[in-house]
Amino acid sequence: MTGCGSGGDKDGGKKEAGAPSASSSTARDSALDGKGGSSFDGVYAARSGDGPVGLSVYQGKAALYADGGKRACTGTVGVDKKPVAFTLTCADGNTDRASGKVERSDGRTLVVSWAGGRKDTFSRTGDAAQLPDPAKLGGGGLPAPTKLGG
Known part of the structure; x- marks a missing residue:
């Protein structure tokens, strides 16, 4: 393991073949909360090969920053679709995290x-x-997340 990307499964990858993940189907089925938000609304942090990655989701909108806060991306999260998907545009034109699906x-x-x-x-x-406001997410001055889970 290189330390990039995911931290892996806690069960060592031992899952029953063909069995759907209870957490992903539950998340999709209960994604909308009836108040304009979703079960995905929140602030998240990850570790990646290019440093800390911050993600904020609120009422169908998403903001992501990476590369030490130099890269800022904004867009939407389609919680009403299966699979739930992110569609982001980065201020610097980078497309590494422009389109993503929730696994x-x-x-x-x-x-x-x-x-x-x-x-x-x-x-x-x-x-x-x-x-x-997306105009304030132009990059350069965004702080890196200080609290990373895991």
């Missing part, structure tokens, strides 16, 4: 596979909060 979610951990080939295992670090 697993249990309320504390969120595993996202990005179309750019990365896989991040996020740990929930806080409750949902309204996202800042």
Whole structure:
């Protein structure tokens, strides 16, 4: 293991073949909370080969920062679709984490596979909060997350 991407399964990858993940199906079925938000709303942090990655989800909108806070991306999370998917645009044009699908979610951990080939295992670090204005997420001055789960 290189330390990049996901931290792996706690059960060592031993799952019954063909058995659906209870946490992912539960997350999809109960994703919408009826108040404009979802069970995905929250603040998350992950470790990656390019440093800490922060993710905030609130009422169908998402903001992500990576590369020591130099890369800021904003967009949407389609919680009403299966699978739940992120569609982000990064201020610097980077597409590594522009499109991603949720593989697993249990309320504390969120595993996202990005179309750019990365896989991040996020740990929930806080409750949902309204996202800042995208103009303020231009990168450069964003702090790196200080609390990483795991």
